[in-house]
Amino acid sequence: MEAQNHIGVKGHPTTTQPAVRASSSSGTLGRHLARRLVQIGIRDVFSVPGDFNLTLLDHLVAEPELNLIGCCNELNAGYAADGYVRAKGVGACVVTFTVGGLSVLNAIAGAYSEDLPVICIVGGPNSNDFGTNRILHHTIGLPDFSQEFRCFQTVTCHQAVVNNLENAHEQIDTAISTALKESKPVYISISCNLPAIPHPTFAREPVPFFLAPWMSNQMALEAAVEATADLLNKAVKPIIVGGPKLRVAKAQKAFVELVDACGYPFAAMPSGKGLVPEHHPHFIGTYRGVVSTSFCSEMVESADAYVFIGPTFDDSSSVGYSLLIKKEKAIIIQPKRVTIGNGPSFGWVFMAEFLTALAKKLKKNSAAVENHRQIFVPPTIPLKHNQDEPLGVNIIFKHIQEMLGGDTAVISEIGDSWFNFQKLHLPENCKYEFQMLYASIGWSVGATLGYAQAAEDKRVIACIGDGSFQVTAQDISTMIRCGQRNIIFLINNGGYTIEVEIHDGPYNIIKNWDYTRFVDAIHNGEGKCWTAKVKTEDELTAAIATATRDKQDSLCFIEIFVHRDDTSKELLEWGSRVGSANSRPPNPQ
Structure with missing residues (x-):
């Protein structure tokens, strides 16, 4: 890991002058790459x-038009x-x-697991050192420089x-x-001696990309729509469940068209939360088997037909593979394929096109x-705690729910926050992000930094456990340096x-x-940052009031003390089932 970079951070002018001026860098690889990043919509690069x-x-x-943000370590x-x-x-x-x-x-x-197009750029060895049998620093002591490249082959869709x-x-x-077409990360290694050398291929301003949209096979699309509509129009109580692949398919608008047209109730898989409109009157909650929102699993699993749009049936989402779903009643719509029950499967049918066409049928x-509506019983609201009563997790999230609005975004760390945030209702335009499948603890610190930098119209509310925070805590300093005004709740439960x-x-x-x-x-008197410790509900109420009023332009860090065993009932159930799935004995040989 190298030293932190302090050049060009938004809101914090620097007296350090770049070694290269834009006028003198035209016609170079470095200039071309910088312009390309700007052209595709990147304004901040993390380095x-x-x-x-x-x-x-x-x-x-x-x-x-680029803002280079130096981070404390490469992981962040x-x-x-x-x-x-x-x-x-x-992003890049x-x-x-x-x-x-x-x-x-x-x-x-x-990022690969979540279908996110991150452009990972690595400064590589001098071009003259390739094939020379030389040993370089920052390597494992072999003259073969391909180790890094081979590692990235497994987690990127393209390497250069x-x-x-x-x-x-x-x-x-x-x-x-x-990266843009596949919605996956890519790896670009650039020899350290090349960025500043002029070359004729870089003489002109890069011509903006035109990426031709993928189009469905029309015959397959029509057949898939006809077969799906035939099944659903015969169903008595069909239901729709939205999953995480809605993002990569860019099908969220088409999803709304479908639910508006058909009148079915719809739920979200846990990894699809934030991708479907929870303010819609037909939204019934999160479907996650036995740890679903109240009355959601009953509705989904009793339906005579269910349409899963962009699902991922991993062990976490399925609570140890315990979903009571029958394949013959399921229609599975993936970004490029539609499968109907045990029957036909239609390839090269793109989700957004399919949903729009299906809505008309x-x-x-x-x-x-x-x-x-007949069976639903609204969840109870936790009672206010006594003045000196220790703070409970359910009380914390009751107050976080009240903070949410169209001008907020929520980042949830891996852990009990997963389950508590799943129970919160997202108002219109309130965004929600978490890393479900890969589930790397500490992810939320860096993700909060990046999300807040991109979504300047939102105030980011992050909930991070103490164990996860210890993995990636340093880049709180980068948030402060960038002038971010995130509200971070640190849940201190000792493990x-x-x-x-x-x-x-x-x-x-x-x-x-x-x-x-x-x-x-970390604050050290530079920038705007406010911290508070909270042990009771009254202290939490006061801290939130300060963070949202007097300190609304500051980064606010609120440490909340809770008992080690104070968890959601959903985590208890999920943990026991995932633990059981993990401990299955080997199959007989």
Whole structure:
């Protein structure tokens, strides 16, 4: 890991002048890459400097429409790019060769699992060193420089090693366009001696990308729509469940068209929360088997037909593969394929096109909506605690619910926050993000940094457990330096609570920190930051009032003390089932 970069942070002018000015860098690889990033919508690039990427960073700094944000470590730079993509649609990070690349690798793997187009740029060795049998620093001591490249092959959809200028233009453009088309991360390694060298292929301003939209096979589309409509129009109480692939398919608008047209109730898979409109009158909650929102699993599993749109049936979403779903009643719509029960499957049918076409073929059927209204009992609101009564998790999230609005976005860390946030109702335009499938603890710190940088119209509310925070805490400093006004709730319960409920042991207990003093030390009187410790409901109410009024322009860090065993009932159930799934004995040989 290299030193933190302090160049070009938004809201904090620097006296350090870039080594390259925009006028003198035209016609170079560095200039071309910088302009390409701007053209595709990137305004902030997250980086950690190292000797192999310094010249490239000069060219990014010289681009007036780019803001280079130095992070405390490469892992957080990758997480920040992940969060940035969720708000902006595409993101980028820049690190140095091998020590930086392998540090950011974990974050890139998480972005791959979530279908996020992160452009990971690595400053590589001097082009003259390839094939020379030389051993370089920042490597494992072998003259083979391909170790980093081979690692990235497994977690990116395209890899480019740029070590000559003749085809650098094509390599860079191909990598970036592939990231956008596939909605997956890509890896671009650029030799450290190339960014500043003029070359004829970079003489002109890059022509903006035109990525032709993918079109469905028309015959397959028509057949899929006809078969699906035939099944659903015969159903008595059909239901729709939205999943995480709605994002990569860019089908959220088409999803709303469908639910408006058909009148069916709809739910979200846990990993699809935030991608479907919870303010819609037909929304019935989160479907997650036995830990679903009240009356949601009953509605889904009793339906005579269910339409899963963009699902992922992993062990976490399915609570240890315990969903009571029958394949013959399911219609599975993935970004490029539609499968109907045990019967036909239609390929090269794109989700958004399919949903729009299907909406025109379905008969209105509100029977299941009426059924849900008849059986639904609203959840109770926790009673106010006594003045000195210890704060409970259910009380915390009651107050967080009251904070949510169209001008907020929520970032949830892996852990009990997952389950508590699933129960919150998202108002219109309130955004919600978390990392469900990859579930890398500590993700939310960097993701909050990146998301807040991209979504300046939102105030980000993040909920982070103490164990996760200890993994990536440093980049609170970058949030302060960027002038962000996030509200971070640090849940201090002394350990890895989610692991406790799966399988307990002494390794789940962590060394406690004085978290507010830690953040105060990072603040160090520079920028706007306010901290508070909270142990009772009255203290929580006062802290939230301060954060949303007097300190609304500051980063607010609120440490909340809760008992180690104070968890949601959903986590208890989920933990026992996932633990059971993990401990299955080997099948007989």
